Amino acid sequence: MxxxxxxxxxxxxxxxxxxxxxxxxxxxxxxxxxxxxxxxxxxxxxxxxxxxxxxxxxKSKDVYFENDTLKIDMATVKLTGTEITPPNEFNEASQLVITYEFTNDSEELMQPGMTFIACFNASQETEVTVDALDVGMSPQDEKYTAMNEMAFTDVKPGATVESVISYDIKYDGDPITLTATQGIAGEELGTKIYETK
The missing domain is CATH 1.20.5 (Single alpha-helices involved in coiled-coils or other helix-helix interfaces)
Structure with missing residues (x-):
């Protein structure tokens, strides 16, 4: 047991x-x-x-602002030149005139001027303020005639044209900052400084 x-x-x-x-x-x-x-x-x-x-x-390769070229989903804007014009019979203020090449990368008709205004803002800084500059009257010099006409013309998909825009300068001699964004109220993509002296 x-x-x-x-x-x-x-x-x-x-x-x-x-x-x-x-x-x-x-x-x-x-x-x-x-x-x-x-x-x-x-x-x-x-x-x-x-x-x-x-x-x-x-994404950053698709949308950017570098080397004077803005690339967004629908278009490419390449800044090609600038000129400071003094006040004249058409404009009370001096102007910053910017020429640019516009390519419609969308499948819809687009206007170069509308795209530029939506994607760029110009401003001048003082000791206490940052003042937005108004888009000015189209430059009247004959060399800009064709570019002026193209600014608010419908451009076909895939086409590239030359256009122009101007900003009224508030403070002669102070630099202007051109800020590129991804459309109205879109992400800031970069800036370019223009001297006005």
Whole structure:
């Protein structure tokens, strides 16, 4: 009888020890599974971050203002020249005249002047203010006639034309900052400084 009890006790101990061993294995497997899941999650997260970075890099290449060229989804505007004109019979103020090349990259008709006004703002800074400059009357010099006519003409998709715009200068001698944005109230893409001296 004692032998039977001893055998039963040993069997129970063996089962308990075996169960503990299996529990440790199960815990080990669970730990490995959790560890693998965490690693997979980190890899996926890293891939997602990488994807976001690539998306951001691709977006920044599609929309930018650099080297005097503004690129937005629907158009490309390349600044080609400037002139400061003094007050005359048509304009009470001096003007900053900017010539530019406009390419319609959309599938709709677009007007160069409307696109320029939507994507660029000119301002002058004083000690206490930053004053927005008004778009001025079209420059009347004969060399700008064709560009003036093109400013508010519908341009076909894929076409490139030359146009002109002017801003009335508030403070002669102070620099003008031209700020490029991605459309009205859009993200700022860069600036260009024009000296007026």
């Amino acid at each position: 004692k032998k039977v009890k001893l055998l039963v006790a040993l069997g129970v101990c063996g089962l308990v020890l075996g169960a503990c061993g299996n529990e440790e294995k199960a815990e080990g497997n669970a730990t490995e599974t959790v560890s693998t899941a965490v690693e997979s999650s980190e890899i996926a997260s890293s891939a997602l971050d990488s994807s976001k970075t690539s998306e951001s890099a691709a």
